[in-house]
Amino acid sequence: MVEPYDAQAVERKWQQRWESEGTYEVDNDDPRPPYYVLCMYPYPSGPAHMGHVRNYTFGDLIVRHRTMHGHAVLSPFGFDSFGLPAENAAIKTGVHPRVFTEERIPELTDSVKRMGAVYDWRREVRSHDPEYMRATQTIFLRLWEAGLAYRAKAPVNWCPGCHTVLANEQVRADGTCDRSGDVVQKRDLEQWFFKITAYAQELLDDLDGLEWPERVKVMQRNWIGRSEGAEFEMAVEGTEHRLRVFTTRPDTSFGMTYAVIAPEHPLALEITTPEQRAAVEDFVAQVRMASDVERLSSEGPLEKRGVFTGAHAVNPFNGKPVPVYLADYVLMTYGTGAIMAVPAEDQRDWDFAKAYGLPVVRTVQPPEGWQGEAYPGEGPRINSEWLDGIVDTGEAKAKAVEWLEAEGIGERKVNYRLRDWLLSRQRFWGCPIPVVNCPDHGAVPVPESQLPVVAPDDVEFRPTGESPLRFHEGFLRTTCPICGGPAERETDTMDTFVDSSWYFLRFCDPQNRLLPFSQEAVERWMPVDQYIGGIEHAILHLMYARFFTKALADVGLGPPSLREPFRRLFTQGMIRMDGTKMSKSRGNLVGPGRYLDTTGADALRLFHLFVGPPADDVDWSDQSDEVIEGCARFLRRVWRLALEPEQAAPPPAEPDNVERASHRVIARVSDEYERWSYNTAVASLMEFTNLLYKEGATDFAVDTLLLLLAPMAPHITAELWERRHGAHIHAQRWPTADPTKLTLESTTMVVQVNGKVRDRLEVAPTIVAEEAERLALASPRVQELLAGAPPRKVVVRPPKLVNIVH
RNA sequence: GUCGGAGUGGCGGAAUAGGCAGACGCGCUAGCUUGAGGGGCUAGUGCCCGCAAGGGCGUGGGGGUUCAAGUCCCCCCUCCGACACCA
Numbered sequence: 058m059v060e061p062y063d064a065q066a067v068e069r070k071w072q073q074r075w076e077s078e079g080t081y082e083v084d085n086d087d088p089r090p091p092y093y094v095l096c097m098y099p100y101p102s103g104p105a106h107m108g109h110v111r112n113y114t115f116g117d118l119i120v121r122h123r124t125m126h127g128h129a130v131l132s133p134f135g136f137d138s139f140g141l142p143a144e145n146a147a148i149k150t151g152v153h154p155r156v157f158t159e160e161r162i163p164e165l166t167d168s169v170k171r172m173g174a175v176y177d178w179r180r181e182v183r184s185h186d187p188e189y190m191r192a193t194q195t196i197f198l199r200l201w202e203a204g205l206a207y208r209a210k211a212p213v214n215w216c217p218g219c220h221t222v223l224a225n226e227q228v229r230a231d232g233t234c235d236r237s238g239d240v241v242q243k244r245d246l247e248q249w250f251f252k253i254t255a256y257a258q259e260l261l262d263d264l265d266g267l268e269w270p271e272r273v274k275v276m277q278r279n280w281i282g283r284s285e286g287a288e289f290e291m292a293v294e295g296t297e298h299r300l301r302v303f304t305t306r307p308d309t310s311f312g313m314t315y316a317v318i319a320p321e322h323p324l325a326l327e328i329t330t331p332e333q334r335a336a337v338e339d340f341v342a343q344v345r346m347a348s349d350v351e352r353l354s355s356e357g358p359l360e361k362r363g364v365f366t367g368a369h370a371v372n373p374f375n376g377k378p379v380p381v382y383l384a385d386y387v388l389m390t391y392g393t394g395a396i397m398a399v400p401a402e403d404q405r406d407w408d409f410a411k412a413y414g415l416p417v418v419r420t421v422q423p424p425e426g427w428q429g430e431a432y433p434g435e436g437p438r439i440n441s442e443w444l445d446g447i448v449d450t451g452e453a454k455a456k457a458v459e460w461l462e463a464e465g466i467g468e469r470k471v472n473y474r475l476r477d478w479l480l481s482r483q484r485f486w487g488c489p490i491p492v493v494n495c496p497d498h499g500a501v502p503v504p505e506s507q508l509p510v511v512a513p514d515d516v517e518f519r520p521t522g523e524s525p526l527r528f529h530e531g532f533l534r535t536t537c538p539i540c541g542g543p544a545e546r547e548t549d550t551m552d553t554f555v556d557s558s559w560y561f562l563r564f565c566d567p568q569n570r571l572l573p574f575s576q577e578a579v580e581r582w583m584p585v586d587q588y589i590g591g592i593e594h595a596i597l598h599l600m601y602a603r604f605f606t607k608a609l610a611d612v613g614l615g616p617p618s619l620r621e622p623f624r625r626l627f628t629q630g631m632i633r634m635d636g637t638k639m640s641k642s643r644g645n646l647v648g649p650g651r652y653l654d655t656t657g658a659d660a661l662r663l664f665h666l667f668v669g670p671p672a673d674d675v676d677w678s679d680q681s682d683e684v685i686e687g688c689a690r691f692l693r694r695v696w697r698l699a700l701e702p703e704q705a706a707p708p709p710a711e712p713d714n715v716e717r718a719s720h721r722v723i724a725r726v727s728d729e730y731e732r733w734s735y736n737t738a739v740a741s742l743m744e745f746t747n748l749l750y751k752e753g754a755t756d757f758a759v760d761t762l763l764l765l766l767a768p769m770a771p772h773i774t775a776e777l778w779e780r781r782h783g784a785h786i787h788a789q790r791w792p793t794a795d796p797t798k799l800t801l802e803s804t805t806m807v808v809q810v811n812g813k814v815r816d817r818l819e820v821a822p823t824i825v826a827e828e829a830e831r832l833a834l835a836s837p838r839v840q841e842l843l844a845g846a847p848p849r850k851v852v853v854r855p856p857k858l859v860n861i862v863h
Numbered sequence: 864g865u866c867g868g869a870g871u872g873g874c875g876g877a878a879u880a881g882g883c884a885g886a887c888g889c890g891c892u893a894g895c896u897u898g899a900g901g902g903g904c905u906a907g908u909g910c911c912c913g914c915a916a917g918g919g920c921g922u923g924g925g926g927g928u929u930c931a932a933g934u935c936c937c938c939c940c941u942c943c944g945a946c947a948c949c950a
Binding site for chain 1: 864865866867868869874875876877878879882883886887888889890901902903904930931943944945946948949950
């Protein structure tokens with residue numbers, strides 16, 4: 058009797074071997090073809106949870122699989138180590154965020170290693186490492202120099218209770234402060250932005266070339282929100298002012314019955330008549346004070362609020378004056394902040410018109426029996442002079458734009474929903490923005506020789522949540538790099554998305570002290586061949602990282618040809634429990650610890666692969682423990698099969714059958730790996746194992762099983778391979794199927810009568826149609842059902858099926 | 864509201880090109896192994912009728928195309944996710 062499988066001992070042994078032998082360390086001059094596998098680097102929140110386990114199971118499987126295909130696989134690990142939780146802990150307990158964070162990192166590292174996930178730990182990066190900060194700050198300064206970073210006033214979340222600015226994450230969904238519960242207000246402050254909008258079109262176009270999940274691409278396209286239309290000017294009666302509006306429906310311009318400008322519009326007070334002045338000022342103040350609460354609290358179509366300015370704009374299409382309103386449904390941040398309102402063809406305008414008693418003029422004839430309100434569909438133009446009768450909207454739009462351009466009052470225009478990236482955070486635990494504010498010279502860059510700007514250690518965290526940097530004289534007081542006069546340091550830090558927008562480049566060249574990374578190193582590995590992470594990063598992180606890659610190339614830091622960072626993206630499903638996401642904040646976290654201590658890492662990895670398609674959410678249930686036990690049972694069966702074939706599965710009576718089955722499983726499982734169909738790959742290997750128990754095992758069959766299982770269950774397969782061959786399984790080449798051995802000796806042919814299965818026949822896979830039909834008709838079951846009558850029709854699909862219609 | 868995804872046994876899920884629905888596993892049932900342990904092995908397990916042979920029904924609901932539909936087309940229902948006044 059062979060010794061039982063001791064998962065603990067075997068897993069410990071191999072984890073130590075992989076680490077001490079540096080099995081998965083790769084150098085930049087490795088001669089093998091490069092392959093870059095990357096899991097989104099984590100925030101170090103403590104020991105790994107099941108979401109991490111799932112993520113790193115897929116990542117590690119690919120690392121080992123690609124290695125067995127002869128690639129030099131770059132598989133680095135790092136930490137997104139700036140962020141709010143450490144700062145909140147500091148406010149609560151007084152422990153410095155760096156100390157707090159650095160205690161969490163080994164906890165996560167440890168559980169990752171115990172899963173058997175392998176990385177080139179020499180390349181580890183941490184966002185809060187001063188060397189990493191130096192690079193992040195260098196990048197910021199280069200982007201600023203190139204005009205891709207700028208400072209502007211922008212509304213921030215202001216908590217009147219805490220007397221401080223809040224990050225978006227600190228504002229609850231209902232618009233209140235998550236610490237004091239006060240209603241958060243908007244205030245204008247000087248903030249830093251990255252000009253991501255300069256890349257809107259390229260970010261949109263380049264999506265087409267990426268092997269990403271379609272739904273992620275759709276989300277990004279919607280986020281960028283390209284829309285084509287026209288911009289034109291209107292005279293404001295009795296003034297010199299001209300009002301510019303953007304519309305996607307210039308073809309409906311004859312139906313404009315009023316115009317609307319945003320409450321923040323610079324002309325708002327300029328054009329307001331004296332009689333309306335008080336009402337308008339009142340309305341503007343009201344909108345400015347209004348927090349997001351009111352907007353978020355109401356369900357369904359929002360009530361539109363506005364006020365008449367007393368002014369009239371002239372519709373250039375027909376020369377008619379229309380009243381100009383202020384309304385909160387028009388946003389200053391999109392288009393020109395002003396619109397022509399056409400209630401007949403736009404539901405929002407319709408709602409406002411009804412609320413304020415404004416007229417509706419249809420310019421598109423709705424279909425017979427139209428019951429709705431605004432009609433945005435197709436139909437013949439009416440009430441539109443020279444557009445009348447045109448049915449095709451595209452044609453009508455083109456004609457309207459041509460007219461605007463010919464008259465010199467407007468032109469074709471493309472707008473994007475995408476906004477510039479506000480990167481300032483009024484927080485301590487982030488990368489400081491390397492800027493000095495001089496009374497004479499304004500915002501001045503910190504010279505690169507003085508980088509990194511690092512936050513001091515002797516800081517006091519206030520329960521109000523204010524950044525301690527604002528009260529730290531030693532940090533705050535400095536001199537202007539230009540004039541040497543007294544100046545103040547910028548106390549805002551960068552959004553942590555800045556750190557994560559380029560870390561994948563740093564992994565290529567992690568020790569570089571002169572530059573964030575060298576172009577040669579990046580050219581060697583980038584783009585990432587397989588990026589793996591959660592769907593929750595579908596928009597922000599992935600959009601920002603794409604923007605950075607393009608911008609870095611354009612400012613000369615990145616290779617000019619590298620326009621996209623992630624060639625292939627895979628987004629794994631979440632772990633759910635009782636229908637909600639498993640997360641620390643919900644307190645329903647299940648850790649891997651007890652499984653690693655008992656059934657072992659291989660069984661847990663197998664569970665994650667087997668439980669369902671990788672992209673689907675996983676429901677963690679009472680059944681999960683039993684399924685993990687089932688995976689462990691399968692591994693024990695493999696163990697006995699490999700070490701004790703005489704007992705478990707004596708040599709087969711028909712070795713040829715087993716050999717053919719081995720080649721078929723190679724072909725099938727190899728394909729399943731390529732298609733990310735790991736759940737069926739595990740099933741295929743279980744099926745194959747069952748077959749070997751039943752039919753008997755050969756050495757070739759067992760070796761095949763171990764090789765195909767090696768990326769999924771690395772410890773047990775490594776141990777078994779070493780015992781059988783004295784070699785390292787993950788250094789073996791991936792097996793290839795012999796195409797001449799894929800066919801079966803015989804196959805089951807189904808015989809249907811009127812589409813219902815009535816018989817099954819064992820036939821040769823090479824059977825020809827005539828023979829198949831003859832055999833089918835000769836079947837006693839078929840004879841019985843036909844009762845002597847000739848079949849009306851016989852459909853033959855050899856060798857799988859014959860369908861007899863009668 | 865708009866966009867996207869999904870509905871298959873008691874459960875997780877298979878079904879690559881329209882061709883045996885339910886692979887594999889969990890659970891359950893029976894038997895064997897008789898040194899218990901979260902042990903090992905074998906067989907069975909969609910539902911209904913039947914002792915059986917066999918028959919009928921069956922992939923959210925309704926229609927359609929086809930010799931043949933989980934898969935293709937039309938309508939409807941439910942659930943999940945993203946965006947949510949972007950002119």
